[in-house]
Amino acid sequence: MSRVLVVDDDPQLLRALRITLRAAGHEVVVAPDGATALREAAASHPDVVVLDLGLPDLDGTEVLAGLRPWFTGPVLVLTARTASADAVAALDAGADDYVTKPFDMDELLARLRAVLRRRSTETTAPVVVTDHFTVDLAARQVTVDGVPVRLTPTEWALLSELVRAPGRLVGQRQLLQSVWGPAYETETNYLRVYLAQLRRKLEPDPAHPRYLHTEPGMGYRFRP
CATH class of the missing domain: 3.40.50.2300 (Response regulator)
Known part of the structure; x- marks a missing residue:
């Protein structure tokens, strides 16, 4: 209860x-x-x-x-x-x-x-596992089907913010402040660009995301 x-x-x-x-x-x-x-x-x-x-x-x-x-x-x-x-x-x-x-x-x-x-x-677990990729938060490493994938520091920061809150809608401003800093909280185009890059590297079908979801005007959601 x-x-x-x-x-x-x-x-x-x-x-x-x-x-x-x-x-x-x-x-x-x-x-x-x-x-x-x-x-x-x-x-x-x-x-x-x-x-x-x-x-x-x-x-x-x-x-x-x-x-x-x-x-x-x-x-x-x-x-x-x-x-x-x-x-x-x-x-x-x-x-x-x-x-x-x-x-x-x-x-x-x-x-x-x-x-x-x-x-x-909510991820106290250092490793987040999906059917297609694994994120090791402690080692700061991502693998797709067991093969390491190189992420830029910004891509890593954005991905880690999302996977630490599985299923939760993370607001645009929160992501921008966490990844880029308070001066960038209105630069929503940054999120679109970097989410597209992450989807190309991690999603089985980037055009139809299974894991990294957009809620227009609101934010983004990671569904493991």
Whole structure:
């Protein structure tokens, strides 16, 4: 059983989420606004937080900023379909994934299971293995079908950021800041160029990526 903190200012949705999550076997704590969410998180120590970005008192990213210095569990954000920029900002602030409103409860439960599963296995393992290539993070080496592949330092930095978060959507800004630095956080063309190079070297069919996926306008996702 996982303890889930659900933060949303819509009473009907909050009630529906409480019922659905409890039926799925979770313990549920609820909060109708950001200030309450931060207090409940400190008091109840949840395993995962489901966080609406449109709160009446604090912006969702402000709640994230208050959580992330000490809360290491996954955060799944809820966002309006038209607010992709808000979702990107939340991912950059430390969210693990997002679900757009309106959403299907089964989809939410699946995303919740995925972020919990990923956080329990998220690569403390130094070697990431797929059916086509292997990434040895400790040795900084990549092999395709057992044959070493040479990556440039930038390609390696980008790949390692993605494989350290299997299945998780990594935001464009986060990748740009991590690989190139804060001055390059708007240079999204860099990501397109270098992801194309990585796909040519690692994917069995670069035109139809199996492992290195793009979510347009949002970021990139490594699926092992």
